[in-house]
Amino acid sequence: MTQSQPTALTIGNFDGVHAGHAALFREVVSAADRMGLVPTVVTLNPHPKEFFDPTYRLQRITTFRDRVVAMKNCGIRQVVVLPFDKAMASLPPESFVKDVLCRQLNARQIWVGDDFRFGARRAGDYHLLKSLSPAMGFQVNDLPEVQINHQRVSSSQIREALNKGDVSTAQAMLGHPLCYSGHIIHGKKLGRKLGFPTMNLRIQGRASALSGILAVWVHGLDANPLPAVASLGLRPTVEDSNQILLETFIPGWTGNAYGKRVTIEVAQHLRPELKFDSLDAMVNRMHQDTATALNILKTAPSHL
Structure with missing residues (x-):
């Protein structure tokens, strides 16, 4: 796959599409509108943890269909699902940036968190992206952090609430029913x-x-x-x-x-x-x- 039109993109699982994700997507969409880019979300299937450990059971917050709908409701125009297989798992981080993000997706703006890891042995991170960005023609941006009641909104926190049957707390962090x-x-x-x-x-x-x-x-x-x-x-x-x-x-x-x-x-x-x-x-x-x-x-x- 080669993306002819340049993109503004973010990468992640985005299970549940919570308030923090929505804030991120709004930034991606805003930048894309200003620069004439396609606002894009890149995600992996299956989840890397499920690929490396067949016994691992990721407790999903919502279905993939509902995740995509929520992304589109935030203004995301393109959702790219990368198959996480043996080839992807062994891809050096520099190759992932060059072949996937730049050549295939034509990324000009990229949003990731400081704890983001990618590539073989999870060797790639925010700092590597930053170092590669001038030569490859893209800009790297920090993910915004969203807090509710002085607590960082995260998929892990939502899963913990749902495990307890605390739907109201989960929905407050999701920002939607x-x-x-x-x-x-x-x-x-x-x-x-x-x-x-x-x-x-x-x-x-x-x-x-x-x-x-x-x-x-x-x-x-x-x-x-x-x-x-x-x-x-x-x-x-x-x-x-x-x-x-x-x-x-x-x-x-x-x-x-x-x-x-x-x-x-x-x-x-x-x-x-x-x-x-x-x-x-x-x-x-x-x-x-x-x-x-x-x-x-x-x-x-x-x-x-």
Whole structure:
């Protein structure tokens, strides 16, 4: 791939696209507009940690689709996904700058953090980029730091909050509602037999930062968001798999959602995912969870 039009770019995972990422993207877009460049985000797939350690499970905040949408909403016009494979992992940092950033992406403005590392053995850093920039015709910029309540906003902090079920803290750092979107797929239809017909969204990745039972709003099926209860996780009571699903039950709704694209907006975490001794015990708890979720949503309006 060769990028003919010059770019202003930043490189990273950008999971969740939080308030700090949004501030960075605004700087990239502003510079690109002033200089006639294409505002670009460069990211890697899979995550380097997952490539080097097949047992590593990155707890993702949002899906890749939702990350790209959030980037585009910030004004980013181009998202480049670099395959992280053996060749990329062994690429010397100078070659990465010359062949990827300059030749392929025609970078003129680059934003990275002081702790950014790249190239074989993570030998490349901000200072190397700075030293190479005059000869290769690009400028290197520092990433801005964003704080909320005197705390640096970071994906790690958001994951920690979501691990605890603290959706409100996570959303404050994200700067937007926590959402999962995608097309509804067919499931095993067990919920229908139990009196809780659910819509299923497959969540990509090996692990999710948030899991458990959630009070949610469903967008895309009606003119107004629909109050619902959802389960995000591995369904330990009824299945033994590593597939993460978001199953959503909308009380009183009888439409056909298969194949439709919906957005599930998380309002509150109710409880962790549990493994029940019987289906009857699970159904009894589902009735309780549904009532709790609907009661919460009476005073927790949608923010989309």
